[in-house]
Amino acid sequence: MNSLILLTSSRIVLPVAILFSVYVLLRGHNEPGGGFIGGLIAAAGIAVHSLPRGRNALVRLLRVSPKALIGSGLMLALLSGLPGLLLAEPFLQHQWAFPGGLPLSTTLVFDVGVYLCVIGAVLTFLAYYLEA
Amino acid sequence: MDLALVVFIAFASAPLAAWLGGRSSPVMACVPLVLAICFLGFAPLVAEGQAVTAARDWIPSLGITAAFRLDGLSLVFALLITGVGTAVFLYASLYLKAYPRLPRFYAALTLFMAAMLGAVLADDLLLLVVFWELTSLTSFLLIGFSPEKAASRRAAQQGLLVTVGGGLAMLAGVIILGQIAGSYSISGLIARKAEIAGHPLASTIICLLAAGAFAKSAQAPLHPWLANAMVAPTPVSAFLHSATMVKLGVYLLARLSPVFEGHQSWVLLLTGFGGLTMLVGAVLALRETDLKRVLAYSTIISLGTLVLMIGIPGDLSAMAVVTFLVVHALYKACLFLVAGIVDHETGTRDSAALGGLRHAMPLTALVAFAGSLSMAGLPPFIGFAAKELVYETGLAASTSWLVVAVALVANAVMVVIACIVSWRCFAGPPRPTPRKPHDPGVAMLAGPLVLASLGLVFGLAPWLVSDTLILPAAAAVAGHPIDYNLALWHGFTPMLLLSLLTLGLGVAAFGSWTRIRTQLSGVEQIALWGPDRVYDRAMEGLQSVARWQTQAIQSGSLRSYTGYTVAVAALAGFATLISQGGFAWPSFAGIWQPELVIAVLLVAATLAVLRARNFVAGIAAAGLVGFAVALLFLFQGAPDLAFTQFSVEALSIVILLAIVGRLPFRDSDYRRRGEKLRDGTIALGAGVMATLVMLSVLAQPFDARLSDFFRAESVPQAHGRNLVNVIIVDFRALDTLGEIAVLGLAGIAAAAVIAGLRRATTGGTR
Numbered sequence: 001m002n003s004l005i006l007l008t009s010s011r012i013v014l015p016v017a018i019l020f021s022v023y024v025l026l027r028g029h030n031e032p033g034g035g036f037i038g039g040l041i042a043a044a045g046i047a048v049h050s051l052p053r054g055r056n057a058l059v060r061l062l063r064v065s066p067k068a069l070i071g072s073g074l075m076l077a078l079l080s081g082l083p084g085l086l087l088a089e090p091f092l093q094h095q096w097a098f099p100g101g102l103p104l105s106t107t108l109v110f111d112v113g114v115y116l117c118v119i120g121a122v123l124t125f126l127a128y129y130l131e132a
Numbered sequence: 133m134d135l136a137l138v139v140f141i142a143f144a145s146a147p148l149a150a151w152l153g154g155r156s157s158p159v160m161a162c163v164p165l166v167l168a169i170c171f172l173g174f175a176p177l178v179a180e181g182q183a184v185t186a187a188r189d190w191i192p193s194l195g196i197t198a199a200f201r202l203d204g205l206s207l208v209f210a211l212l213i214t215g216v217g218t219a220v221f222l223y224a225s226l227y228l229k230a231y232p233r234l235p236r237f238y239a240a241l242t243l244f245m246a247a248m249l250g251a252v253l254a255d256d257l258l259l260l261v262v263f264w265e266l267t268s269l270t271s272f273l274l275i276g277f278s279p280e281k282a283a284s285r286r287a288a289q290q291g292l293l294v295t296v297g298g299g300l301a302m303l304a305g306v307i308i309l310g311q312i313a314g315s316y317s318i319s320g321l322i323a324r325k326a327e328i329a330g331h332p333l334a335s336t337i338i339c340l341l342a343a344g345a346f347a348k349s350a351q352a353p354l355h356p357w358l359a360n361a362m363v364a365p366t367p368v369s370a371f372l373h374s375a376t377m378v379k380l381g382v383y384l385l386a387r388l389s390p391v392f393e394g395h396q397s398w399v400l401l402l403t404g405f406g407g408l409t410m411l412v413g414a415v416l417a418l419r420e421t422d423l424k425r426v427l428a429y430s431t432i433i434s435l436g437t438l439v440l441m442i443g444i445p446g447d448l449s450a451m452a453v454v455t456f457l458v459v460h461a462l463y464k465a466c467l468f469l470v471a472g473i474v475d476h477e478t479g480t481r482d483s484a485a486l487g488g489l490r491h492a493m494p495l496t497a498l499v500a501f502a503g504s505l506s507m508a509g510l511p512p513f514i515g516f517a518a519k520e521l522v523y524e525t526g527l528a529a530s531t532s533w534l535v536v537a538v539a540l541v542a543n544a545v546m547v548v549i550a551c552i553v554s555w556r557c558f559a560g561p562p563r564p565t566p567r568k569p570h571d572p573g574v575a576m577l578a579g580p581l582v583l584a585s586l587g588l589v590f591g592l593a594p595w596l597v598s599d600t601l602i603l604p605a606a607a608a609v610a611g612h613p614i615d616y617n618l619a620l621w622h623g624f625t626p627m628l629l630l631s632l633l634t635l636g637l638g639v640a641a642f643g644s645w646t647r648i649r650t651q652l653s654g655v656e657q658i659a660l661w662g663p664d665r666v667y668d669r670a671m672e673g674l675q676s677v678a679r680w681q682t683q684a685i686q687s688g689s690l691r692s693y694t695g696y697t698v699a700v701a702a703l704a705g706f707a708t709l710i711s712q713g714g715f716a717w718p719s720f721a722g723i724w725q726p727e728l729v730i731a732v733l734l735v736a737a738t739l740a741v742l743r744a745r746n747f748v749a750g751i752a753a754a755g756l757v758g759f760a761v762a763l764l765f766l767f768q769g770a771p772d773l774a775f776t777q778f779s780v781e782a783l784s785i786v787i788l789l790a791i792v793g794r795l796p797f798r799d800s801d802y803r804r805r806g807e808k809l810r811d812g813t814i815a816l817g818a819g820v821m822a823t824l825v826m827l828s829v830l831a832q833p834f835d836a837r838l839s840d841f842f843r844a845e846s847v848p849q850a851h852g853r854n855l856v857n858v859i860i861v862d863f864r865a866l867d868t869l870g871e872i873a874v875l876g877l878a879g880i881a882a883a884a885v886i887a888g889l890r891r892a893t894t895g896g897t898r
Contacts, residue, residue, distance in 0.1 A: 030852055034772070034860060044783040070879060107850070
C-alpha cells in the first residue's frame with residue numbers, strides 16, 4: 001500500500017476530507033449531513049492518509065489513541081442528555097438557547113459525540129490492522 | 133439534605149478521588165468524611181424514630197421509583213460505610229503509595245462506597261438490586277487489583293460469579309415479591325407483612341432472597357470466595373470484605389426481617405445456614421496462619437452469627453444483630469488494618485513466623501491488643517456487651533442448647549483468633565522478619581487507632597451509641613420500637629458464666645494452637661472435596677461444554693458462516709410468506725421513469741460481481757452496486773440516505789482493498805462444481821425471497837402517520853429541517869446513543885480479533 005500515488009494524493013485528501021466532514025457535521029441539522037456521515041468522511045480521509053504510512057503515522061496524526069475517541073464521543077453524547085435531567089425533563093431532552101439569534105443546543109454536543117464515536121470505531125479497527 | 137443528592141454526590145466524587153488518589157494524597161479521605169458528617173447530621177432526627185425519605189420517578193410505567201429512605205438501620209450502615217471508609221482511604225494513601233494504577237483503584241473504591249450507600253438507602257427493592265450488583269462489580273475490580281497474578285484473577289472471577297449468581301436468584305425473589313405485593317417499596321412491603329408472609333409463595337421468595345444474601349455474606353457452602361478475596365490489597369479487605377460489602381446480605385435479611393419474622397422457612401434457613409457457617413468458619417480459621425485469611429474466616433464466623441441471630445424471632449435478637457454488627461465492623465476493620473501494617477512493615481503476614489513485635493512497633497501493638505480484646509469479648513470493650521447479647525438471645529431461643537453450643541464454639545475460636553493476631557504477633561521474644569519493622573506513619577495508624585478507641589469508649593459509655601444508633605436500628609429490624617438497656621454489667625447471669633467458659637476454652641485452645649492447626653491442616657478432604665474445589669470443577673465443566681459446542685458449531689470458515697446465515701434468513705422469509713399468506717403484487721403504474729436507467733446499471737454491476745475474476749475486481753464491482761443504490765436513494769428524495777451510502781461504500785472499498793492487499797487471499801476460485809451450485813442456490817433463494825418481500829411491502833398502502841408527525845414537529849420541537857438528522861439526534865437520541873455504543877464496541881472487538889490473529893500468525897507470546 002505504499003504507492004507513490006497514494007502517498008502524494010492522500011496529503012491533499014486528508015485536509016479536504018476533514019474540512020468537508022466538519023462542514024457536513026455542522027450543517028446536518030437543516031441540510032443533508034450530520035455526525036454520522038461527517039464521521040465516516042473524516043474516517044475515510046484519515047484512513048487514506050494512514051494506509052500508506054502505517055500505524056505510527058496514524059497515532060502521531062491523532063495524538064490520542066483511537067479508542068479514546070470512542071470513549072470521549074460516548075461521554076459527550078451522554079453528557080448532552082444531562083441538562084434535560086437537571087431541568088426535570090427526560091434524559092436526552094435537548095435544550096436550546098438563542099443568544100443573539102445564534103442557535104446553540106445540546107443537540108450539537110450529541111452530534112459531535114456521534115461524529116467522534118464513528119471516527120474512533122473505524123480507526124480503532126484500522127490502527128490494529130495497520131502494522132506498527 | 134436530599135438523600136438522592138447525597139448518593140449522587142458520592143458517585144460524582146469518583147473522579148476527584150481518582151485524581152487525589154493518583155497522587156496518594158491523604159486529602160481524599162475528606163470524600164467519605166464529608167459524607168459521614170452529612171449522615172451524622174441526620175442522626176438526631178432518626179433517633180426520634182423518624183425516617184428521612186426522598187423519591188424520584190425512575191420507570192413510572194413499571195411502578196419503579198428511585199426512592200431512598202433513611203431509618204435507624206440504614207443510618208447505622210451509612211455511618212459504618214462512610215466512617216470505615218474514611219479510615220480506609222486515609223490508610224490506603226500511605227499503604228498503596230508505591231503501587232501502579234492508583235487512579236483506577238480509587239475510582240473503583242469510591243464507586244463501591246457510593247453503591248453501598250445507594251444499596252442501604254434504597255427504599256425500592258429493584259433499586260436495591262441495582263446497587264447490590266454494582267457493589268459486586270466494583271468488588272470484582274478491587275479484588276482484581278493486580279490482574280497480572282493468576283490467583284488475583286481467579287479470586288476476582290469467583291467473587292463476581294458467586295455474588296452475581298446469588299444476586300440473580302435474589303432478583304427473581306424480588307420480582308415475585310413485587311408481583312404479590314403490587315409494589316417494590318420496602319416500607320410498603322413491611323406495612324403489608326401479614327398478607328405476604330401468609331402467601332403460598334412466601335417460602336419460594338424466602339429461599340430466593342436468602343440465596344442472594346447468603347452468596348453476598350459468604351454463608352457456607354458459598355464461603356470460599358471471601359477467603360480467596362484476601363489477595364486484594366489490605367484496605368480493600370478491611371473495607372469491602374469485612375466491614376461493609378459482605379454485610380449487605382445481612383442488611384437485606386435484617387431489612388426484610390419484619391416481613392418474614394417467625395415464618396418457618398425463614399427460621400429454618402437462617403438458623404440452619406447461620407449455625408453451619410459459624411462452625412465451618414471456626415474449623416477453617418484454626419487451619420490458617422496467614423493473618424488475613426485467619427481474619428477472613430473470623431469474618432465468616434461473625435456473618436454466620438449475624439444470620440443466625442436474624443433467624444431467631446424476637447426483640448432481643450434484633451438488638452443482638454445490630455450491636456454485634458456495629459461491634460464487629462469496628463474491631464474487624466481495625467484488625468485488618470493492623471494485619472496490613474504488620475505485612476507492610478515486616479514483609480510477612482504469616483503469624484507462625486511473627487513474634488515480639490511490641491518492641492519494634494509499640495503503638496501498633498497497643499491498637500492490636502485493643503481490637504483483639506473487643507473481638508475476644510472482654511470487658512470493658514463493647515465486644516463484651518455484644519457477646520453477652522448473643523448468648524442471651526441464644527438462651528431465649530426455642531432450641532437454646534444447640535444455639536448456645538454453636539455460639540460457644542464460635543466465640544471460643546474468636547478468642548483464639550484474637551490471641552493469634554495480638555499475643556502471637558506482638559508478645560514473646562522477637563523473631564527475625566524479612567524487613568526491619570517500625571511503627572507506620574500517622575495516616576496508617578490513625579484509622580485503626582480511632583476504630584479501636586471507639587470500641588473502648590462505647591464499652592465504657594454504651595449510652596453514647598445505644599439511644600442514637602443501636603435502638604433505632606434494632607427497631608427497624610424488629611419492625612416496632614424496642615426498649616433495651618445496653619450495658620456492660622448485668623449482674624451474675626448465665627451469660628456471664630458462658631463468657632467465662634468461652635474465655636477459658638479459647639485460651640486453652642490457643643495454648644495448643646500449633647497442635648490443633650497441624651492436625652486440622654492435615655485433613656486433605658477439605659482441599660479435595662470442599663466447595664472451593666467444587667467451584668473449580670464447575671468452571672472446568674463450563675469450559676469443556678464451551679469447547680465442545682465451539683467445535684460442533686464453529687467451523688472457522690467465513691464462507692460457511694455466510695452460507696448458513698443467508699440460507700436461514702431465506703428459509704425464514706419463505707416460511708413466513710407461505711404460512712402467513714402475505715404475498716401480493718403491487719401496481720406497476722408509473723414505473724416508466726428516467727431512473728430506470730439506474731436499475732439497469734444495478735443489474736449490470738451485479739453481473740460484474742458474478743463475473744469478477746479476482747477479489748479486487750469483485751470488491752470494485754460490489755462497490756458499484758452500492759453506489760447505484762445510493763443514486764437511487766438520491767433520485768427518490770432521500771439525499772441523507774444517499775450521502776451515508778456513498779460514504780459507507782467509499783470507506784468500505786478503501787478498507788477492503790487494504791485488507792486484500794495484505795492478507796493471503798487466494799486469488800482464484802477453488803470451489804468445486806457442486807459447491808458452486810450449492811452457493812448459487814442459496815444466493816438465488818435469498819434474492820428471490822427479498823424480492824417477494826419487497827413486492828409485498830410495496831403492495832401495502834403507505835402508512836404516513838409517523839412521517840407526517842416528524843414533518844410537522846421537526847422545526848417547532850427540534851429546530852431542524854433535516855428530518856433524518858433530527859430523528860437521529862433528537863427524537864430517537866436514546867436509540868442513537870445505543871447504536872454508537874455498539875459501534876464503538878464493535879470497533880474495539882474487531883481490533884481485538886485482529887490483534888489476536890496477528891499474535892497467532894506471528895507466533896508471539898499470548
